[in-house]
Amino acid sequence: MQRERELSCGVVIVAAGRGERAGASTEGPKQYRRIGGRPVIAWTIDAVSDWGKAGPVVVVIHPDDVTLLDSALAACRLRPDITIVHGGSTRQASVLAGLRALADLGAAYALIQDGVRPFIDPDLLNRCLDKLAAGFNAVLPAIPVTDTLKRAYASGDVLETVSRDRLFAAQTPQCFALPDILKAHEAAAISGRSDFTDDASIAEWAGLPVALVEGSADNVKLTTRQDLAMADKKLNGRTIDVRTGNGYDVHQLVPGDGVTLCGIFLPHDQSLLGHSDADVALHALTDALLATCGAGDIGDHFPPSDNRWKGAASRIFLEHAAGIVRQHGGVVMNADISLIAEAPKIGPHREAMRHALSDMLGISLDRCSVKATTNEKIGFVGRREGIAAIATATVSFPGGFQ
Incomplete structure (x- = not known):
């Protein structure tokens, strides 16, 4: 698709979490665990750098992780020029800090990417960018839900089967016109709401229409120890x-x-x-x-x-x-x-x-x-x-x- 407008598109990589579900490790939180010989976040940053169409890149980290990020950046192939900011007590607060920094850098659009999604590919990024260029100000990559879904009682017994018709699993990067999503995040912070699970849900709460774009089955979020082990096995299957x-x-x-x-x-x-x-x-x-x-x-x-x-x-x-x-x-x-x-x-x-x-x-x-x-x-x-x-x-x- 030929783009209808040129975009100044920055990236916020969110990496301030503690990753409790991945278990404790001497390597630190999951975004700094090594897969394929390098920290997870180094693979994520390289994927954005390899794309070649991103403007300013902001990485949001926990204040305790400065040394860990320095080591991860040393493992990046292209040693990108990034801006580092410290996150808050929730993902929502961390994204807001990243968006504020991105606005200061002059970007007009924001791609918000999880630091623990290292398998993002250029085709997906291009689909997101094309959707923004076509005039949509909020874009969500997603894949249709294929598993059968069940709703359960508190006891753990099955209550009912949930129809998966028109259900999608959300991914990142979630992409927005920066002024719109920054205003929505600021409003959510002022309201005291801190229970949003992703940025698209904040956009929906603020009344912004969100357009879907085809996601990627490979664009998985590494959450558990098993996820990290599978990712490591996948990368080690490549030639070293x-x-x-x-x-x-x-x-x-x-x-x-x-x-x-x-x-x-x-x-x-x-x-x-x-x-x-x-x-x-x-x-x-x-x-x-x-x-x-x-x-x-x-x-x-x-x-x-x-x-x-x-x-x-x-x-x-x-x-x-x-x-x-x-x-x-x-x-x-x-x-x-x-x-x-x-x-x-x-x-x-x-x-x-x-x-x-x-x-x-x-x-x-x-x-x-x-x-x-x-x-x-x-x-x-x-x-x-x-x-x-x-x-x-x-x-x-x-x-x-x-």
Whole structure:
């Protein structure tokens, strides 16, 4: 269907719940449990990012889950630019916080998506968007109820069979003109109502007509421990590709005032000579990451003949390589750098270097290793003529290399 109007369509991903029905876990609430090797919410965020038609993305989390979300974002392929807000005591309050943030970001339409629906697909998202573009201001994806329904007494005995004629199971994303649904949510909050089970029911209460669009049987909400186990089995049935890349680089030492290694400046009586900042450690790691994708080497992407890179910070090169990895569906699992130098001493700066790598790659600190050794005064390193670095990167492609 050709869209009749262009939409500025933002997304609210609701992930502030505690998920009691999924049981306790050291990994945290269910949205942070690992399926297919990655947190549930990382799969959900990637699905929205892969769609490519979303405007601003707001993720609503519990205040206690900041570190958990940081780890989940590190596992996202595209490392999206998102806005994080803290939710309330109910899903309804959390959605309202997300809608307010989305309004501040200038979106005209809102797609409200459960953080624990990781199997949302582009076709469903397109159907929702097309319905909005056709002039509907409230759209609900749903699938017809196929099971026989029973109503029971409090005792548990069957009272009656309920007709499933014209009954549908609601899904997300539930999609709205943002001013309409924000006004409805605000009114519900003022009224004291907090028992709505989804956003479409709030729209109905506020008198907004809600149009149905075909949902997807795969777009399940992961609620119980069994749901998570089935999702993990489904994803692990896909090809998992783990690749290791190696990189080596060396730069000459010349008189100067210090060297930059792993993005950290170390005062010294020499400097490294190079077209960029000559960060030999990041250059080696950049090559290692590129190797996992068969994407050439650092010189192919940032040729020294290009004056744009004269004096450039080498984190630009490393983040570019990590971006290529994510574009191919990869997750950086580990980065290891060995520096070979007589001086300066690396030990006092090792932790700062590891933290810098963690920040540049978007991975946890325990996945970043920096080691150093001398060359026992042998060769060019031993004569303090240069510094060398050897790097190894491990990358996992949970869905196979794309």
